Amino acid sequence: MSPDEIPGLLKTISLADPRILPPDPDELRGKTAMWAAVLADVPREYALRAAQEHYRRSPYPILPSDIVAAYKADAAARLGRHVEQAPPVDPVDEVAYRRALRDGRIAVAHGTQPPAPVPAIAAATPADRPYMPDWVRAQLGIRPRPPELSVPCPKDGCRARPGTACITPTGRTRTVAHQARRDAHAHAEAGQASA
Incomplete structure (x- = not known):
């Protein structure tokens, strides 16, 4: 004032x-x-x-x-x-870049400019972006996951979630999915093929 x-x-x-x-x-x-x-x-x-x-x-x-x-x-x-956005100034010109950042912060602090919101992050599933690229898997000799792991296991005592391996009654990881899970996967595939 x-x-x-x-x-x-x-x-x-x-x-x-x-x-x-x-x-x-x-x-x-x-x-x-x-x-x-x-x-x-x-x-x-x-x-x-x-x-x-x-x-x-x-x-x-x-x-x-x-x-x-x-x-x-x-x-x-x-x-x-406020989430800091890169100002529309050449970052090589350090003085102008810092001045633009400072002016933006002052405008937000004084209320003449609204705070910039956090940009939304697009959701991705493991199938969209695998942890390890396919060429690295091939180099390391890692087999792709069996397709039946894409469905939950319906077997009592297991109930493994999609993407995780089936377990034995003692809690150990099975190398092969339960027959009920393989059947559920085949049923899901047949349902998609008919749709």
Whole structure:
């Protein structure tokens, strides 16, 4: 806020709390100078909203530190939701790049620009992106997984999820899937073929 805006702010606040305006003109000038120094970084509209919120919650007179604390907490919350995007500046020009980053953060902190959301991550299944590429599997001599592992095992005592091997009643991993799982896979394949 500029020093010219402080008397109007104090007068507006005095409508809710007459204690805010001192009767002595010299004291009023001193108070105006102090509030102007403390609220130098706070926009006028925000200061008015913060004063309204303060008197909504508290019967005590407002101090400029109350407005600054609310403004800093609000700016920190906005910056906490902001995900830094690469600015449209040549990254080789380090000074311009840093200036663009700083200006973007300041705009978000002051509320003139909304925080940039976190970009959505596309979901992928293991079939879409295997852990190990096929050529590495071939080099290492690793066999592809049996196709029946694509369905859950219906056998009681096993109930292995898709993609995991069947287990024995003692909890050991089976090298071959249960017959019930192979049948379930064949049934699923037949259902897809007829559809």
